[in-house]
Amino acid sequence: MANRFFEGAAHAAAYAKFRPLPPISLVERIVSFAKETICMNKNVSIKKTMQAEPLTGAADVGCGSGQSTEILSPYVKAVTGLDVSDAQVLEARKLSKHPNVSYKVSPAETLPFPDKSLSLVTSCQACHWFDMPAFYKEVDRILVPGGVLALYGYLFPKPIHKDYADDLYNLIDHLYKEQLKGYIHQGSKEVYLGKYGDEKYTLIYKDQLRDESHYVDKTATVAELTGYLTSWSGFQNFRAKNGDEAAQKILETFQDRFLKTLKVTTAPEETSIDLRFHYFLLMGRKPLE
Template structure:
């Protein structure tokens, strides 16, 4: 039987690499969501991974709970005195009714059983609460030759190995069902200046890379890395990498 998105956990391996190489969100994201919330008692980060957004929310809320079904992710989650991490799926949150000011999911909602998750959102949200789904798609590089080689790798090289849910990320969640009173989202982006090994480390966390390796096609990454190293210049040279951030924000 084919697994549903809710049953498939593509990130159960390599929590340490995920923590090391996945970029953090711009601080304005957490600040914006906190400004919309009806209070600052409790926020939850669903599908929190290693806590990239979770710890940023802790700067605005009295308490934050990060939920993830993967022990490997939670074992590497960033600590914070106001953050608690708990193993749980998005579809069965161990929370009381009507107590949560903010329900967020960052780079995770495309894996959820959305009707079940949305039922949980409505159950746990206090009046006026905010639900926010954030994502970032493929990165953009600061050089035309690098961008061209990366685009061919992303779309043609490992394109067949992306799970179907990836199309929701590529569309910036525009095609994702969102049955709430929607609010406008600010234009935000993640910007990093990375050397080559950090950029390749980030790519190694992609589910499509692991799928290609499992299918005996790991040379796709090796060939791409060889090409990129020739185009990059000195390996320790920092290149600007930009990910546009997309958000769907609403009130249950």
């Protein structure tokens, strides 16, 4: 059964506002890998994969507020985002901009698609909450022969600064590992610390690859960076157990230390910082019949 750490409407809104969009280079790598099957079936040069016809159908499982779903729209005829949380799906529907994208409430372990009906299944920063054997069984059921499963995630944002990059990053790392110690779910550690390297994430298909070359840069205020931290499940666990006042104190302390490290006197809302999110990607292709 999937865990339900992202149920609250306020948490869903924070997730939508502060989480990064996947880099276009990563999405195009996924689509290119998936389109290789079309090229092989139609004897088209693999070098021209992105010019091949659009994929017929894709599902983005654990879609959250839709960042990783909407970005598939240009490459797939019909995209469905799925999440176990009603609040997340509601937020995704509110933000959706593409007519070929739809959203449904659904657990990862019972996917609402016919057998052999989709060309692509993706999951961004979500599968650590799944029952992986049950999820893999469902993916194998719904993928067409030659269809692709892509699992990916991103690490803590790394501040980009000519003088204080390491010191600023250490503040984020300290908050996660020390101040929220005891509130971090094991699955979260398997993303940020393990990059899905645990055996349970081993893909079920032999034709597979791992790619860690993609990243996205984002400029944010220190206040927005702090907002991103509130979207962590570990922070939400801390807040639920210790209350709003204690949670607010953690955030204020983080902001104060961050601004002091930057050696600025401007307000968090007026202080900008460049952040780099590094991604990791695992992909596997279902065998052709």
